């Protein structure tokens with residue numbers, strides 16, 4: 001039971017790492033749509049939204 005839970009967690013970690021790697025690769029290749037916030041990196045469909053994301057905190 002405990003063993004199965006552990007492998008389950010490992011599987012999840014692997015899947016997450018793979019997902020992040022794919023995401024980074026997609027970003028490098030410019031295959032993701034949207035505009036990233038220059039500060040926190042959150043992506044928005046509208047460029048203005050990305051620019052306004054952390055602007056309130058700065059100003």
Ligand SMILES: [Zn+2]
Nearest residue numbers: 037040053054
């Ligand atoms: Zn932001």
